[in-house]
Amino acid sequence: xxAARRAEVxxxxxxxxxxxxxxxxxxxxxxxxxxxxxxxxxxxRGARFLDCALRRCxxxxxxxxxxxxxxxxxxxxxxxxxDLSEAxxxxxxxxxxxxxxxxxxxxxxxxxxxxxxxxxxxxLRQARLTDVVFEGCVLVEPDFAGARLxxxxxxxxxxxxxxxxGAAMTDVDLRAAAGLxxxxxxxxxxxxxxxxxxxxxLAPVFAVRMGVRVVAPGD
Numbered sequence: 001x002x003a004a005r006r007a008e009v010x011x012x013x014x015x016x017x018x019x020x021x022x023x024x025x026x027x028x029x030x031x032x033x034x035x036x037x038x039x040x041x042x043x044x045r046g047a048r049f050l051d052c053a054l055r056r057c058x059x060x061x062x063x064x065x066x067x068x069x070x071x072x073x074x075x076x077x078x079x080x081x082x083d084l085s086e087a088x089x090x091x092x093x094x095x096x097x098x099x100x101x102x103x104x105x106x107x108x109x110x111x112x113x114x115x116x117x118x119x120x121x122x123x124l125r126q127a128r129l130t131d132v133v134f135e136g137c138v139l140v141e142p143d144f145a146g147a148r149l150x151x152x153x154x155x156x157x158x159x160x161x162x163x164x165x166g167a168a169m170t171d172v173d174l175r176a177a178a179g180l181x182x183x184x185x186x187x188x189x190x191x192x193x194x195x196x197x198x199x200x201x202l203a204p205v206f207a208v209r210m211g212v213r214v215v216a217p218g219d
Contacts, residue, residue: 001193002171004151005131007091007111009073012051023047023062040079059099076117097137114157145185154180164188174198 014033021037023044033053040060044067052072059079064087071091078098086106097117105125109132118138126146134157145165152172158179165185172192174180180198182189186205194202207214 001173002151003173004133004153004171005111006133007093007113007131009071009091009093011053011071011073014051014053045083065103141183144188 012031014031017029017032017034017037021039021042023039023042024047025043025045027044027047029047029052030050031052033055034057035055036057038058039062040058041062043063045063045065046067047064048068048070049072050070052069054072054074054077056076059077059082061081062079063083065083065085067084067087069087069089069092073093073095074097075095076097077094080100082099083103084107085103087104088108089112090110092112094112094114095116097114097119100120101123102119102121103123104127105123107124107127109127109129111131113133113135114137115135116137118140119142120140122139122142124142124144124147128148129152130150132149132152133155134153135155136157138158139160139162141161141163142159143163144167145163146167148168149172150170154174154177156176156178159177160179160181161183162181163184164182165188167185167188169189169191174192175195175198177198180194180201182202182205186202186209204214
């Protein structure tokens with residue numbers, strides 16, 4: 001199994017963002033630090049963020065569809081309903097995020113690390129993930145339906161009621177996941193590696209999927 005190649009973001013000296021709480025569609029943001037700012041409801045679809053840091057910013061209902069985040073770090077961002085559909089993230093670290101209902105469907109993630117934090121209802125339907133690591137984070141009802149995952153690792157991460165329906169996996173490592181609870185799409189695990197203990201935990205799910213009844217002798 002080929003291991004995921006981790007993102008290693010080294011930011012240059014950054015300039016404080018002085019544009020207030022306003023982003024622009026198709027905006028171009030380069031070498032900026034966004035700190036302690038509420039970007040809730042802002043429309044930055046198609047924007048480009050290069051060598052940027054977002055620290056402790058609110059992203060409730062922010063629209064970043066088709067945006068490009070490159071060589072950037074998001075630390076302690078928070079928000080509900082952030083729209084990153086069809087966005088492209090390359091060489092990005094997301095640290096200690098507190099997010100809910102994030103829309104990343106159809107997005108492309110390459111060399112991205114999610115470290116710490118909690119994300120509820122993460123929508124990665126039809127997304128493409130390459131060299132992505134989920135480390136020490138909690139994912140509640142993540143949706144990977146129809147996604148393509150290549151060299152993706154879950155390290156001390158907890159997945160609750162995950163949906164892998166129709167997912168395509170290559171070199172996906174689930175062995176070090178702290179918790180693995182699959183609600184749908186257990187057949188989408190083809191191409192993934194799980195531990196012996198996880199196999200035992202998932203045995204009832206596999207049995208149901210295969211139509212096998214588990215009955216004790218004499219019952």
